[in-house]
Amino acid sequence: MRCLYCDRNIDKQTIKSVFLKEDELCPECRRQLRVNRKILDFDGMKVETFFEYDGIFRSLLLQFKECHDEALKNVFLYDLSEYINIRYFGYKILFVPSSKAKLEQRGFNHLEEIFSEVRLKKADGLRMIEDGSQEGKNLEERRKMSTNYVYTGAPHKKILVVDDVVTTGSSLKGVYNCVKTSAGKVKVLSLAYKCFTLHY
Ligand SMILES: [Zn+2]
Numbered sequence: 001m002r003c004l005y006c007d008r009n010i011d012k013q014t015i016k017s018v019f020l021k022e023d024e025l026c027p028e029c030r031r032q033l034r035v036n037r038k039i040l041d042f043d044g045m046k047v048e049t050f051f052e053y054d055g056i057f058r059s060l061l062l063q064f065k066e067c068h069d070e071a072l073k074n075v076f077l078y079d080l081s082e083y084i085n086i087r088y089f090g091y092k093i094l095f096v097p098s099s100k101a102k103l104e105q106r107g108f109n110h111l112e113e114i115f116s117e118v119r120l121k122k123a124d125g126l127r128m129i130e131d132g133s134q135e136g137k138n139l140e141e142r143r144k145m146s147t148n149y150v151y152t153g154a155p156h157k158k159i160l161v162v163d164d165v166v167t168t169g170s171s172l173k174g175v176y177n178c179v180k181t182s183a184g185k186v187k188v189l190s191l192a193y194k195c196f197t198l199h200y
Contacts, residue, residue, distance in 0.1 A: 042169030125153020
């Protein structure tokens with residue numbers, strides 16, 4: 001088997017592979033993609049994140065999203081799926097939707113693929129009101145996007161909002177606010193964060 005990132009041969013006979021499911025990255029790439037769990041606070045909205053949006057994570061996510069390299073879908077949550085299952089037990093996952101144009105262009109929902117090993121039930125009913133992508137927008141314009149979501153799904157006791165990368169936190173905050181009216185508890189998870197958004 002070859003590493004999906006660097007193409008080096010992976011020696012399957014490592015002790016680790018006996019206990020864990022097979023990693024599709026070599027040990028060196030896995031070391032670079034190390035989990036750096038953080039809880040960010042965006043004006044009272046807590047967001048759990050696992051990776052810095054940089055280096056190998058960024059390359060892998062772009063390759064997965066934009067090059068339709070679906071073989072990569074399990075590398076991100078490789079040893080995190082079980083953690084998520086336990087930590088968010090009883091929550092229903094609500095993915096932050098991509099713009100319609102992006103979704104059509106990709107032909108698949110990358111978040112659904114990445115979280116396919118997570119056993120939590122999925123909720124739906126969230127959509128963007130205005131179909132604008134964040135790309136090419138400045139910070140001020142992004143902040144205004146915070147109200148561009150509407151939730152028309154069923155009310156749930158516990159909802160876990162899931163996104164891939166948190167930047168300003170504004171679009172997540174918009175989702176959080178509109179979902180909050182239909183759920184008892186709302187938690188937020190983003191695979192990665194861009195470091196300049198860190199709030200201390
Ligand atoms: Zn590698």
